[in-house]
Amino acid sequence: MVVQTTVELTLNSRCSSGRGHWGVFDESKQLDSHQIDLVKKATQIPRFTNRRLFLDFSSDPILIAVEPGVTGIEEDWLHVESGMQQQAIYLACAALGIGTCIHNVGIDGALIDDMHATARMVIKPIHPPYSGSYWTSSRPRPWLGGNLSDPDLRGKMPFFEAIERASTVSEGIKSGLREISQLLWAARGRTPHEYRGRKWGMTIPTWAGGQNYTSVHLLSGNGLYEYINWRGNAPVHRIERLRNVDIQSISPGCTNCIILSTNERTKRALWEIGYMLENIILQATALGVKYEVKMLGHEEKRRLIPLGLSSAVTAVRLF
Ligand SMILES: Cc1cc2nc3c(=O)[nH]c(=O)nc-3n(C[C@H](O)[C@H](O)[C@H](O)COP(=O)(O)O)c2cc1C
CATH class of the missing domain: 3.40.109.10 (NADH Oxidase)
Structure with missing residues (x-):
């Protein structure tokens, strides 16, 4: 099979x-x-x-x-x-x-x-959960989208092929806005399943449905952005600019960088970083983009503190 x-x-x-x-x-x-x-x-x-x-x-x-x-x-x-x-x-x-x-x-x-x-x-x-199917390429409804392109929910690369190819660093194509949008959605985007009657499904599970144990930021061009997947009472897919930052002073050599941070000092927050990182690596592999995952050392973490990122754990460098 x-x-x-x-x-x-x-x-x-x-x-x-x-x-x-x-x-x-x-x-x-x-x-x-x-x-x-x-x-x-x-x-x-x-x-x-x-x-x-x-x-x-x-x-x-x-x-x-x-x-x-x-x-x-x-x-x-x-x-x-x-x-x-x-x-x-x-x-x-x-x-x-x-x-x-x-x-x-x-x-x-x-x-x-x-x-x-x-x-x-x-x-x-399990019994097929999506109208008789095990899989769905539907978006959650209502889908308000945002300032990022809508993610592709169909894709091309089989999951188990991506598992075989996945690695901490890969050569590949340059990431543009479309790839960045897809990687952010993979990290913690909204999915159509519900959690206890709310449209709270995400590409990651969370402890007891909590939605704030970790955060996803993007360094791009000359700005630091936060990834947002919920606004009002509906799923969204957008980035919000927090401040001006020269990416070359923080992560020299890359054009974009996704930063995963914990919001509490618990192991469950670290596991959640792992959920998002696994998703990003598999998605980056499927897209064939050039990337490098960096677990941040003390000095790299310290460099991010003045940007308001006080507990960054992992960075995915994109080129
Ligand atoms: C670290 C962790 C521990 C969890 N422990 C339990 C648990 O003990 N019992 C349970 O029913 N669900 C548990 N969950 C599942 C979550 O409740 C569930 O993933 C979350 O509510 C979101 O639902 P979803 O995964 O269907 O999106 C756990 C999830 C995580 C990430």
Whole structure:
């Protein structure tokens, strides 16, 4: 079975399931081993640290964990990597048309045996959630759009091809406005599914539906912008200029730079950075743009503080 679901269709149809969620598990069916192998394959994310990441697919729900006892900035990066793995499971399930539901183990995770657990995830067949289909290329309604071009929700590259090609750095084409718009949507754009009756679906899951654990900014040309996906009571897709900044003084050599920051000092915020980063890497791979992911060191973080970005974690440099 070759799974052809594209990266964009996967992101737009990111599924979760279980009580209180929008999808419904189909208890009459079982996953086959090929599906489980593909989910496992998706968890082989591009790496930034040499620390251990654990995935126990033999436990039910699946256990996701990291090496315990890591401290400082490396611990932050390790939790971003764990978030990337959690999101890879979500997305692989969406691409395959199966369901997943994440169970928390605490906002900072928990020590389980000799591991620092970050989450548990159930994966199971679901009933088709979108009018008889597992996937949708519809926008949320009403869709107010904004000052960015509407994202392409169909795409070309199959999700599992992007998984194979994904890396921390890639050669490719120059990013224009269309690519920037698509990458910002991939990071935390709106999707048509609802969260507890509200049009709050996003390309990432969030802890208990919270919408403010992390932020996405764009450095472009001579400005710093914030990505906005909700205004009034409706989904939007826009950037708002915050201040003048010379990008060359902050991130020399690139033309655009997406910056992911936490808004609270918790591990759940770092996992969320990982969800957005996994999406951006897969979307950048599917678009074939030239990019470089940088986990920010102390000096790079310090350079961003005068811009009002007090807890930036990761930058995706575009050329
Ligand atoms: C780190 C994390 C932990 C979560 N823990 C739980 C949980 O314990 N129980 C649950 O039902 N949902 C849990 N969720 C799922 C969220 O409630 C759900 O993803 C969110 O409400 C948004 O819904 P959506 O993913 O369908 O967009 C968790 C999500 C995250 C990101």
